[in-house]
Every structure is written in structure tokens, then in C-alpha cells.
Amino acid sequence: MGRRHAAADVSYPRWIWIVAAGTVVLLILGGAFVLRMLIFPAGPEGNRDAGGAPPAGPPLTQDSPASVPGNPPCISLNILTSLENADMVRALAAGYTAKPRSVDGKCVTPAVSQEESGAAAGKVAGKFSGMAAGDKPSIWLPDSSAWLRIAAAADGGSPVRQEGTSVARSAIVVAMPETMTAALGWDKQAPSWSEVFKMAGEQDIWARLGHGDWGKFKFGKASPLVSTAGLMALTASYGAAGGSAGGVDGMDLHAAPLVDKVRAVELGTSHYMATPEHFLWHARQADDAGRVSEFLSAVIVDEKSVWDYNRGVVSEDGKTKHSGPPPKEPLKAIYPQDGVYIADNPAAVLEGDWVGSQLRSAAQDFLAFAVTQQGQDVVKASGYRSAQGAVDAGVASTGQYDQTLQPLPLPAAEALAAIKDSFPEVRKRARALFLLDVSDSMVQEPGVTKLQRAKDAVAKALEHFAGDDEIGLAAFSHEGDGPLQPGIVTPVAPLKSNKEDLISKLNGLQAVEATPLFEAVSRFASDQAKEYKDTFINSIVLLSDGKNDTRHPGDLGGLSEQLSHQNHSTPVLVFTLAYGPGADVATLREIARSSGAHYYDATDPSRLEEVLGELVTSF
Structure with missing residues (x-):
């Protein structure tokens, strides 16, 4: 007892207690550091994720090249x-x-x-x-x-x-201009996939929020037939329609009630394009003109594409990249709160x-x-992101990547195939007018003429449409000072009712003389706008081998203004296809751009059928 009391009564200087306490803390921290280093060895700063945390999993191995080349x-x-x-x-x-x-x-x-x-x-x-x-x-x-x-x-x-x-790894996200994201409050609170699709269906939302100058809510998706972002977007549509973003494998994907709900979800799509790059190319063109809202409200893409866009890199065809200064308005990557699909490369x-x-x-x-x-x-x-989930901090900042991801399970092969194959059935329907140049340059060549190739390609393209797509045919030329002819050849109507007539009259088209390009596009785009239908993708597919060569008045500036104005409230997308080496590529690009559509290059006539097929599968 006395010995214990003596020990307790010993009095040490204050500095000794401070040193002792500090030593204990250092030992604890040092042990923690050693433990951390055993689990996550030190590496380059870029090997951390966007939040600064080390990636999960074992450390990466080092490259072991050969001592000498083979x-x-x-x-x-x-x-x-x-x-x-x-x-x-x-x-x-x-x-x-x-x-x-x-x-x-x-x-x-x-x-x-x-x-x-x-x-x-x-x-x-x-x-x-x-x-x-x-x-x-x-x-x-x-x-x-x-x-x-x-x-x-x-x-x-x-x-x-x-x-x-x-x-x-790259997450599939919803990309929106920053101002639009803030207007919806999605910069503070991410929506669910169901809320994203619901918003897309409310095309007058900008007017109701006091931004009527932004026009309709324009929601783009890539084609699920060729694009991962498009396939995952359609998979998310099934998840939202079935009430479970991650439960697609447990759904009867062929059940009529579910298919009807997916079809209703798809009505919120403004239009489809082959790849996300097509959308971002046009978004950048609209941004350069100071009105990105005229083309895009939201599009489903991979987050890496948002990084590309925000640093000034875009591609018209998905293959050739163009680098420039960053856009005036960056895109915000939105990660729906119920999870995202991961492109795992x-x-x-x-x-x-x-x-x-x-x-x-x-x-x-x-x-x-x-x-x-x-x-x-x-x-x-x-x-x-690396295979382990790490991302470069600079990339994450430019692309506005989320620090953490909530991955959705990738469905099984059977479900994925069923979703992809359902696209022709559930996609938003097209209301398209094929507009064909029948000037005399279309027959000024030996053998199979450009006009005959065009007829064959259009007939083949019709196979990509469903019976309840509304399709029509018009052609344009004129003689001397005469009126545009022949004009409407087959009025726009459900393909199931007019396909036979359309093909018959297509085969009967003859070349005339001049090329009143501006007059034809202006007239038929105006007519399509007057008959605009919200539940369809309203469009013109223009195929021309030349330039505006006519005595009729008209100018590209006025046509561009008309198409841009229509795009604000009754968008009629004029997809242009340059056919043959003499086509006025610059003009056809501008017509497509001002209408919010895409230009396609078939200046190599042998590629006409392939290119037109790619175009129409974007509906």
C-alpha cells in the first residue's frame, strides 16, 4: 500500500507530461501511417480518386518490358x-x-x-x-x-x-449546360432517372421557369443500336418504367404494359443521333453562336465526353477530333441519385x-x-477513371466528375439483347419528308446515274421505319422561270398506308433542270412546321448533289434564320446529305446546323446507301 501511494505522489515537471503525451500521439499516428502504407502504397497523385481517397484494391503492378526488343x-x-x-x-x-x-x-x-x-x-x-x-x-x-x-x-x-x-471506367451521365442545371436545382440535388425522364416529357418547362427564350426542353439520346450511351439510356428507360433502375433483370421486358410505359418515356426524346459525339458537336456550334439552348437542354453521354467537350474537343463524325478553346458555357455531368451505368471498357x-x-x-x-x-x-x-476507380484530379475538375459513383448492375445478355432489339418498337416515331434534288446534274454521268442511286438508297432506307412512322416524298427543280416542280410527290402519312405509292412515285421521278435549293427547303420546312406534331420527331431528309443554282430568289442567311426560329418552338430537323463531289458542302452544313440536325457526307457516291442508312437509324 505504502509503495503504491508513494508512486502516486511522485510529482514530474509539466514539460515531461507534454513530451510523453506527444510521443504517444506520434506512435499512434505512425502506426496508422504504416498500416495505411501497407494497404495503399504511395503512388503518383493522379492515382487518387476525385475526392482524394486512394483507390480500392491491391496496388498496381509495374510494367516489365523486355530487356531487348524482339x-x-x-x-x-x-x-x-x-x-x-x-x-x-x-x-x-x-x-x-x-x-x-x-x-x-x-x-x-x-x-x-x-x-x-x-x-x-x-x-x-x-x-x-x-x-x-x-x-x-x-x-x-x-x-x-x-x-x-x-x-x-x-x-x-x-x-x-x-x-x-x-x-x-466511365460513367454514363446526363449532361446539361450549367445554367439549365442550376435552373432545375439539379446542381444542388441530383434527380433520379425517373425525374430526368419526367422532365424531358415536360417540353414547356423552361417557359414555366421563366426562361421562355430557351425554347422547348430538348433531350437527346444516341442510338442504342450502335452506342453504349444510347443502349444504357434505353436500359434506364426500362428501369424507370418498371420502377427500379437497378432491377431490369427481374422484369418481363416483353410485357405489353411495360413496353407501353417505355414508349411513353421515349416520347420525351427530341431526337436520336448515332453517337453522343454528334450531339456534342452541335452543342458546341450553338455555344459558339451564343445560344447553346437552341440545340440542347440535356443529353445522355459518357462522362469522358463531358471532359472532352469542356476542354474544347469535339467530333462531327465520332472519329476525327477537333480541338479549340473551351466552350463559353461548360456542361455539367449529372449522376442520377439511384445510380449510373458504368462503361467498363x-x-x-x-x-x-x-x-x-x-x-x-x-x-x-x-x-x-x-x-x-x-x-x-x-x-x-x-x-x-482507372480500372480501380481512380481519376486524375485535373480531369475530374474539368469534366465535373462526381467524387463517388453508385454503379447500377449491368443486365444479363438476354435482357440487353431484348432492350436493344426493342428500339424499333419503343422509339419515338418519325415524321419525315424525303426531299430529293432532281436537277439535271443528277443524270449527267454514264451508267447508273446519281438519280437512280438516290432512288435505290431511299427505297432501302424505308426499311428502317415502322408502319406508324409518317413518311412522305418531295422533289425539287424547275425549268426556266417556271415554278418549283414536282413538289410534293407523296404526302406525309403513315408508312403502312403509303409505302407502295411512295416507292412507285419515287421510281417515276425524272430529272428536270435547275436547283432551287433554298426555295425548296424553306417551303417544305415551313409546311412541316405548320403540321408539327409533338409526339413525333419532325424532320426533312434532304439529299442534294449541287448548290443553289436557280433564277428564283432566296438566300442562305434568310433560310438559316427561318430554320433557327422554327427550331425554337416547332423544331423541324433538316438532315442534309451531300451527294457526289459537286455538292455544296458548306451550305448543306449550315442548313443542318441552323435547324438543329446533322450533316452527312456522301460525296463519295458509292457510300450513299451506307450513309443514308446511318442517317435514318438516328430517328
Whole structure:
């Protein structure tokens, strides 16, 4: 007892107690630091996510190049990727070849090609029929496992499995101009997917919020037949219609009540385009003119595309990138509160008989590099989250990425295929007038004339429409000072009732003389606006091989003003297609731009059917 009391009564100087306490704290913090370093080894600052937290999972391995490069001739490693991630994959290829590589004693030369994911999936499922074995890819790297699943489930023994190696991640988001996001309060509180689709259906919302100068709520979606963003947008429509964003696998996707609800959701779509890049190209053009609201209120895209747009990079065709200054008004990436789908950029080594053991080894060597620290640094520098979820802080700031993600489960192959295949049934219907140039230049060539090629292409394009799409045909030319002729050939009406008449009269068209381009577009766009229907995508498909060559009055400035004014309240989209090398490309671009539509290039006449097919599948 006395010994304990003596110890308790010992009195130490105050500074000793302070030092002792500090030592304990340092020991605790040091232990925590050591523990943290054991779990998350130190790495480049870019290896942290947007919130500053380290990525989950084990540390990345380091690249292990060969000590000396392999001997030529090099192994040609063909890699097929999507339009969206082609720049990243090319950067990975450059990073890979920057160091010595040796597979079976040979050097490796990656060659990257790009194609819309949906189109690529069809070619993969068909084992690249008709392509020489040496040209077929050994690696397929679409931007989502959705396409691996769809291709793997196709009949005929697909050369791809349902899962691949994820090399990058990008969330599918709703992108909106910042002022519009703030007007809805979505900059403070993210909406659910159901709320997004409900807002899209209220096309007069801007007027009700005191922004009548913004026109209608213009909501764009890419085609789910070819685009990941489009497929995930339609999947989100099914989730919203079925009452569960993440429960699509448990739904009867063929049930009539659900399909009807999805069809109602799709009515909020202003129009579809082949890829998100098409929308962002036009948004940037509208931004340059100071009125981004004239073209876009919201569009569903991948977040990496928002980063591209906000730093001044856009693409008219999804393939060729154009860099400029940042836009006047950046886009805000909105992450619906019930979760987002993730484009996981999976790489799959194909299993076709054209992929021998040497090619397979080269493919595996490339993919091993892609998931190393060095490969993932390339991924993050390209605007993506790493496979582990880390993102470069500068990228996150420019793209306005959310710090955390709430991923939605990707549906199974059967559900994805059913959703994709349902698009022709559930999409918003088109009210389209095909407007065909029948000037004499359309027949001034030997053999099959441009006019005959155009007739064949239009007839083929009609196969992409449903019976309750409303389709019509008009043509334009004139003789001397005479009136525009022949004008309306077949009035716009449900295709199920007028298809036979339309094709018959299409085949009977004859070339006349002049090209009253401005008069024709002005007249028929005005007529379409007068008969505007909210529940349809109102449009004109203009196909011309020349320029405004006529004695009739008219000017491009006045036409552009008319189309822009119509686009504000009764948008009639004038999709223009330049046919043949003599087409006035600049004028046709301006007509499409001012109406809020897209220009398509078929100046190579042999591509007319392909290009027109791409155009009409955007409805």
C-alpha cells in the first residue's frame, strides 16, 4: 500500500507530461501511417480518386518490358475498339511500344481500328465474315461489357466470351449546360432517372421557369443500336418504367404494359443521333453562336465526353477530333441519385481460328501492360477513371466528375439483347419528308446515274421505319422561270398506308433542270412546321448533289434564320446529305446546323446507301 501511494505522489515537471503525451500521439499516428502504407502504397497523385481517397484494391503492378526488343518481322496485333475510347487505346498502344517488347522472340506492332460498338458487335458475332484473316482483330475492346454479352449470346458460336479485362471506367451521365442545371436545382440535388425522364416529357418547362427564350426542353439520346450511351439510356428507360433502375433483370421486358410505359418515356426524346459525339458537336456550334439552348437542354453521354467537350474537343463524325478553346458555357455531368451505368471498357482476346498462339501471346502481353501502373496512368490521362476507380484530379475538375459513383448492375445478355432489339418498337416515331434534288446534274454521268442511286438508297432506307412512322416524298427543280416542280410527290402519312405509292412515285421521278435549293427547303420546312406534331420527331431528309443554282430568289442567311426560329418552338430537323463531289458542302452544313440536325457526307457516291442508312437509324 505504502509503495503504491508513494508512486502516486511522485510529482514530474509539466514539460515531461507534454513530451510523453506527444510521443504517444506520434506512435499512434505512425502506426496508422504504416498500416495505411501497407494497404495503399504511395503512388503518383493522379492515382487518387476525385475526392482524394486512394483507390480500392491491391496496388498496381509495374510494367516489365523486355530487356531487348524482339526481332522483326514484328507480330501485327490488330485491336478493334469503339469510337469513344479509340484515343485512349491508341495512347496505350504508344505507351506499350515505347518500351522494348518481345513475344516468342519477335517485336509487336499494335494497330488500332475503331467502329461503333453495336456495329462491331455484329461483326464479332459473325466472325468478321468476308474479311481476310490477317486483317481480323485479335483484341476487341468496346466501351462496355454490354456488347461482349450481346455478341457472345449471338447464334453461330461467337469468338468472344461475355466478360473481358476492364482497362478503364466511365460513367454514363446526363449532361446539361450549367445554367439549365442550376435552373432545375439539379446542381444542388441530383434527380433520379425517373425525374430526368419526367422532365424531358415536360417540353414547356423552361417557359414555366421563366426562361421562355430557351425554347422547348430538348433531350437527346444516341442510338442504342450502335452506342453504349444510347443502349444504357434505353436500359434506364426500362428501369424507370418498371420502377427500379437497378432491377431490369427481374422484369418481363416483353410485357405489353411495360413496353407501353417505355414508349411513353421515349416520347420525351427530341431526337436520336448515332453517337453522343454528334450531339456534342452541335452543342458546341450553338455555344459558339451564343445560344447553346437552341440545340440542347440535356443529353445522355459518357462522362469522358463531358471532359472532352469542356476542354474544347469535339467530333462531327465520332472519329476525327477537333480541338479549340473551351466552350463559353461548360456542361455539367449529372449522376442520377439511384445510380449510373458504368462503361467498363473491357478487352477481350478473341477465340477465332485466325488468332494463333503467337497472336494470343502478343494480345495477352499488351493487356498485361494496360493494367499496370504505367498503363493506368495512360488511362487516367485520357480522361477515364482507372480500372480501380481512380481519376486524375485535373480531369475530374474539368469534366465535373462526381467524387463517388453508385454503379447500377449491368443486365444479363438476354435482357440487353431484348432492350436493344426493342428500339424499333419503343422509339419515338418519325415524321419525315424525303426531299430529293432532281436537277439535271443528277443524270449527267454514264451508267447508273446519281438519280437512280438516290432512288435505290431511299427505297432501302424505308426499311428502317415502322408502319406508324409518317413518311412522305418531295422533289425539287424547275425549268426556266417556271415554278418549283414536282413538289410534293407523296404526302406525309403513315408508312403502312403509303409505302407502295411512295416507292412507285419515287421510281417515276425524272430529272428536270435547275436547283432551287433554298426555295425548296424553306417551303417544305415551313409546311412541316405548320403540321408539327409533338409526339413525333419532325424532320426533312434532304439529299442534294449541287448548290443553289436557280433564277428564283432566296438566300442562305434568310433560310438559316427561318430554320433557327422554327427550331425554337416547332423544331423541324433538316438532315442534309451531300451527294457526289459537286455538292455544296458548306451550305448543306449550315442548313443542318441552323435547324438543329446533322450533316452527312456522301460525296463519295458509292457510300450513299451506307450513309443514308446511318442517317435514318438516328430517328
